Amino acid sequence: MTTPRFDELIHAPTRLSLVAFLAATTWADFTVLRDSVGLSDSALSKQLTTLADAGYVEIRKAFVGKRPRTSARLTADGRTAFDRHVSALQEIVARAGGSVIPTESQA
Amino acid sequence: MNEDIEAAEAARALEEIGRRREQVVRRKVFPAWYWWAHAGLMVVLAAAVEHGGGVALGVGIGVFVAGGLTLDVPVSRRARAAAPYRGLGGPEASRRTLIGLVGFIAVVLGVAVAVGLSLRAAGAPYPATSAAVAAGLVFAIAGPMLVRLEANMLLRRGRR
Secondary structure, eight states: OOOOOOOOOHHHHHHHHHHHHHEEEEEEEEHHHHHHHTTEEEHHHHHHHHHHHHHHHEEEEEETTTTTEEEEEOOOHHHHHHHHHHHHHHHHHHHHHTTTSSSSSOO | OOOOHHHHHHHHHHHHHHHHHOOOOOOOOSOHHHHHHHHHHHHHHHHHHTTOOOHHHHHHHHHHHHHHHHHHHHHHHOOOTEOGGGGGTTTTHHHHHHHHHHHHHHHHHHHHHHHHHHHHHHOOOOOHHHHHHHHHHHHHHHHHHHHHHHHHHHHHHHTT
């Protein structure tokens, strides 16, 4: 049972999209993240650094041949924070009687 | 708990989380040609085995192995670029995926063996190559279906 805890850092719209995407992956390449979430290179770097500073994201830089390749993943702390944030959101919706629960793409 | 967050906003956030999960699960890893190209390689190998030994067999095996690697390396790289998290479909997901994969291989092999043996019993020419064509068709049609099924299952289970 996850203890609900609203997380301001995760809830910011861009970071929510980013963390939600990372939560569904093991590792995600920088380019895939950038294209999927629709951010510029610099905006994505900034958000990833913010999340890494909070200990929510681990960033890995490697070379494939001569090409640099950056990947990111949620740390255990990041995953826990995300799960608790999702529980908090679900609790807020449940308290409102579930009348605002989206129907189609709900996780 | 942040009391300032309204239920509608929380619901929108949950919807966004669901959308991103679906984006990962439905990310196109296998191009449509991938399945048909593999099916073609199966036919090439069967024809090489059936049409004789020596050079033809060597070339057939070489084309099959080199072609398979050429097809699989970029697809596998693309899959690793954002591989779905293992716990995404719940604790039973890996077992279900394995069952699906084993079932798929069993059906493809079953079609190949059944068609091959039937054609050989009927005295038809090139039974192994014809069996590979039939199995290749099943492979190319059922492969994308299996991927879609797996994605739907992950999303359905993830919502529970």
